[in-house]
Amino acid sequence: MGPVKRYFRSPAAVLGLVLLLIVIGMALSAGYFYPRDPLALAGRPLIWPFANPRFLLGTDNSGRDIAAQIFHGARISLLIGGVATLIAVTIGVMVGALAGFYGGWIDNVLMRITEAFQTLPNFVLLLVLVAVFGSTLTTVTIAVGIVAWPAPARLTRAEFLSLRSREFVQAGRTLGMRDTQLMLREILPNALPPVIVYAGVVMAVAILLESALAFLRLSDANVASWGNLIGLGRDVLRVQWYVSAIPGVAILITVLAVSLVGQGLNDALNPRLKQR
Amino acid sequence: MSSSEPILTVDRLSVRLPPGADRTHAITEVSLSVAENELVCIVGESGSGKSMLANTIMRLLPESVTTDGGRMLFGGRDLCTATAAEMRRIRGADIAMVFQEPMTALNPLRTIGDQIGEVLDIHTDLSKADIRSRVQSLLSDVNIPDPLRAAKAYPHELSGGQRQRAMIAMALALDPKLLIADEPTTALDVTTQAQILKLIRELQQRRKTAVLFITHDFGVVAEIADRVVVMQHGVVVEHGPAKQVLRNPQHPYTRQLIAAVPPVAAPLPRKLSDETILALSGITKTYRTGGFLGRGARVTHAVRDVSLTLPKGATLGIVGESGSGKSTLARCIIRLLDPDAGSILIDGQDWARLSRGEIRGRTRQMQMVFQDPFASLNPRRKAAELVAQGPIIHGTPRHQALAEARELFELVGLDPSAADRFPHEFSGGQRQRIGLARALALKPAVLVADEPVSALDVSVQAQVLRLLTDLRERLGLSIIFITHDLRVAAQICDLVAVMKDGVVVEHGLTGDVFGRPQHPYTQALLEAIPGGDFARTAQN
Numbered sequence: 001m002g003p004v005k006r007y008f009r010s011p012a013a014v015l016g017l018v019l020l021l022i023v024i025g026m027a028l029s030a031g032y033f034y035p036r037d038p039l040a041l042a043g044r045p046l047i048w049p050f051a052n053p054r055f056l057l058g059t060d061n062s063g064r065d066i067a068a069q070i071f072h073g074a075r076i077s078l079l080i081g082g083v084a085t086l087i088a089v090t091i092g093v094m095v096g097a098l099a100g101f102y103g104g105w106i107d108n109v110l111m112r113i114t115e116a117f118q119t120l121p122n123f124v125l126l127l128v129l130v131a132v133f134g135s136t137l138t139t140v141t142i143a144v145g146i147v148a149w150p151a152p153a154r155l156t157r158a159e160f161l162s163l164r165s166r167e168f169v170q171a172g173r174t175l176g177m178r179d180t181q182l183m184l185r186e187i188l189p190n191a192l193p194p195v196i197v198y199a200g201v202v203m204a205v206a207i208l209l210e211s212a213l214a215f216l217r218l219s220d221a222n223v224a225s226w227g228n229l230i231g232l233g234r235d236v237l238r239v240q241w242y243v244s245a246i247p248g249v250a251i252l253i254t255v256l257a258v259s260l261v262g263q264g265l266n267d268a269l270n271p272r273l274k275q276r
Numbered sequence: 277m278s279s280s281e282p283i284l285t286v287d288r289l290s291v292r293l294p295p296g297a298d299r300t301h302a303i304t305e306v307s308l309s310v311a312e313n314e315l316v317c318i319v320g321e322s323g324s325g326k327s328m329l330a331n332t333i334m335r336l337l338p339e340s341v342t343t344d345g346g347r348m349l350f351g352g353r354d355l356c357t358a359t360a361a362e363m364r365r366i367r368g369a370d371i372a373m374v375f376q377e378p379m380t381a382l383n384p385l386r387t388i389g390d391q392i393g394e395v396l397d398i399h400t401d402l403s404k405a406d407i408r409s410r411v412q413s414l415l416s417d418v419n420i421p422d423p424l425r426a427a428k429a430y431p432h433e434l435s436g437g438q439r440q441r442a443m444i445a446m447a448l449a450l451d452p453k454l455l456i457a458d459e460p461t462t463a464l465d466v467t468t469q470a471q472i473l474k475l476i477r478e479l480q481q482r483r484k485t486a487v488l489f490i491t492h493d494f495g496v497v498a499e500i501a502d503r504v505v506v507m508q509h510g511v512v513v514e515h516g517p518a519k520q521v522l523r524n525p526q527h528p529y530t531r532q533l534i535a536a537v538p539p540v541a542a543p544l545p546r547k548l549s550d551e552t553i554l555a556l557s558g559i560t561k562t563y564r565t566g567g568f569l570g571r572g573a574r575v576t577h578a579v580r581d582v583s584l585t586l587p588k589g590a591t592l593g594i595v596g597e598s599g600s601g602k603s604t605l606a607r608c609i610i611r612l613l614d615p616d617a618g619s620i621l622i623d624g625q626d627w628a629r630l631s632r633g634e635i636r637g638r639t640r641q642m643q644m645v646f647q648d649p650f651a652s653l654n655p656r657r658k659a660a661e662l663v664a665q666g667p668i669i670h671g672t673p674r675h676q677a678l679a680e681a682r683e684l685f686e687l688v689g690l691d692p693s694a695a696d697r698f699p700h701e702f703s704g705g706q707r708q709r710i711g712l713a714r715a716l717a718l719k720p721a722v723l724v725a726d727e728p729v730s731a732l733d734v735s736v737q738a739q740v741l742r743l744l745t746d747l748r749e750r751l752g753l754s755i756i757f758i759t760h761d762l763r764v765a766a767q768i769c770d771l772v773a774v775m776k777d778g779v780v781v782e783h784g785l786t787g788d789v790f791g792r793p794q795h796p797y798t799q800a801l802l803e804a805i806p807g808g809d810f811a812r813t814a815q816n
Contacts, residue, residue, distance in 0.1 A: 173612060190654070
């Protein structure tokens with residue numbers, strides 16, 4: 001049974017994939033369904049969902065189409081989530097691999113740096129970075145990536161620590177492999193599955209962090225992101241709660257989808273779980 | 277003995293496995309009986325269903341596995357139909373069990389005395405003081421040195437043999453009618469194994485307990501069994517009095533198992549070359565742990581001043597018990613570890629002085645086969661890739677290396693069409709062949725084999741050893757063979773070196789060392805081989 005078949009045996013993984021495909025579909029089709037600028041005024045403010053067939057999900061407090069913002073926001077959320085995760089996992093895997101493989105003073109130095117990052121509350125660090133470097137889409141994405149790398153680093157280090165003394169790694173050494181070959185070709189493929197699963201969590205956290213920034217109106221206000229919409233809805237939360245709730249549900253579904261896919265990937269990629 | 281009433285009668289017992297397993301039944305129509313004061317050995321290789329049988333008698337099966345016909349009569353009651361509450365009263369009090377690995381069977385957070393006392397506390401009304409004195413007498417019964425201190429010790433503070441003694445004391449706490457011992461000596465060193473076997477035999481005779489002893493080793497059977505039950509694929513293929521089965525086995529599988537117990541005497545000495553291919557002199561490796569700035573540091577001399585030579589085309593066995601430093605020595609030779617002192621001369625080149633980079637270029641000279649066939653192959657690579665890896669690193673084009681890998685598959689007795697499978701799709705013996713092919717792919721002059729057969733079933737062990745001997749002849753290999761099993765060493769080695777606490781205490785031609793051992797430790801090791809007398813007499 002191939003990994004693909006194994007993936008599709010799990011209903012939760014399939015559900016996650018379907019949800020994720022829907023979100024990706026929204027992101028891709030945003031330009032087709034809502035070709036106009038999603039941040040342009042479209043009609044009367046605060047129309048309830050389903051009240052006007054032109055605005056299926058209603059309008060926000062400045063009269064912008066919520067459905068258009070949800071579709072375009074999917075792009076922003078996936079972009080920030082994806083790129084930030086890539087940054088975090090890349091830094092994390094490099095730091096963790098070096099620390100775990102070599103140990104000794106390299107491990108000590110790298111882990112103390114990691115701990116320095118971990119002792120700072122994520123969100124405070126993020127606020128500082130955004131305050132210093134400004135809040136454009138690029139800086140926010142990089143900032144989220146920088147905030148999220150310590151956990152993947154620790155995870156990778158733990159895997160490397162346990163794998164580096166395994167006999168197959170020693171066998172690779174006796175065959176004459178270089179350290180980089182041992183790290184990249186022998187250990188890394190075996191160390192990756194938990195990191196891949198965790199990348200799902202990192203992506204979810206990245207999306208949530210961006211939303212939280214936007215809720216405080218510290219994210220890039222010139223793009224239609226779900227977080228920005230929640231932040232706007234804050235002013236009318238008690239009566240027109242849907243303005244915040246609709247992007248909130250969108251975030252919830254995306255985060256859930258990413259986590260389920262991550263878990264499903266782990267089960268499918270690990271050939272040792274075949275017999276279960 | 278056979279005249280007395282059976283304590284346990286198993287009658288046409290079958291145990292069904294969940295769908296998707298490699299066979300429908302773990303055990304098929306097994307019948308056997310154990311009488312009072314009788315020690316019955318169940319022998320079989322992994323997958324024979326022997327441990328499953330023990331767990332069935334204790335009714336400790338996983339939920340997906342169910343009994344499927346048959347009866348287990350114990351004290352006039354059928355254990356198959358006993359309720360969970362009845363079984364709880366029977367377990368421990370009437371039937372007790374000793375497991376293979378005492379470290380995992382004991383609770384690490386509680387003292388030995390506490391854990392033995394708990395059994396008495398649950399099943400009897402004894403007072404605290406009575407329990408304490410019972411624990412003391414039990415511990416002295418199993419010959420634990422200093423029972424007072426042992427009762428207060430935690431499991432990790434005892435040696436493996438002492439832990440197993442404590443497990444036996446716990447099992448015997450309530451004077452059970454039947455003791456089931458599931459490979460109780462497999463995890464132990466050979467000298468400790470001999471002591472534990474003697475202890476079980478003595479206790480059994482003194483207390484007239486019925487013992488069901490599960491093992492894979494016919495040497496152990498020869499040592500202690502009254503009667504033998506041989507199992508294969510969940511079926512009893514032969515049973516009878518131990519002497520009769522050992523002297524005159526009927527079933528081909530039994531014959532094969534007995535033949536796989538090698539004689540302890542060395543084979544006829546071969547003519548050894550005068551040319552030395554590998555010369556070790558003064559190899560020393562010391563570990564320092566803990567301690568700040570040298571205070572309170574613990575120094576372990578893993579290998580101390582070892583000097584040995586390996587003639588071209590010969591096999592040098594390094595034997596010793598766990599902790600003797602033999603694996604450390606192997607890893608120093610191949611430079612997985614850096615020796616603190618000494619030289620390793622191959623072809624006039626001192627490997628001990630080479631840098632890591634220089635070693636990388638010279639790995640064609642010396643290769644290693646590892647102990648654990650599960651851990652020594654990267655689970656994410658296909659078999660052919662694993663074998664081709666070495667030559668590819670050293671510059672052989674990929675397609676050529678893969679083609680050569682397929683030829684090597686044939687050389688080590690594997691089907692070349694299996695080359696595209698992942699390691700977990702092979703059995704233990706097949707995996708060890710892949711490991712061997714991987715080492716041979718670089719066409720080394722010297723092969724260092726670290727316990728290459730100790731994780732394998734005896735019959736598979738024999739096959740792999742034959743393969744090694746055969747390859748040695750055909751490829752002109754010189755082999756350093758690390759093992760804890762003197763029977764294995766006797767089978768394949770031209771020369772042996774006996775190690776104890778990091779020092780070579782005796783070395784020389786295998787026939788000399790095993791035939792006329794000089795050092796007391798070598799004598800003790802040879803004495804401790806289970807079924808030694810049987811193996812020695814069987815060859816005559």
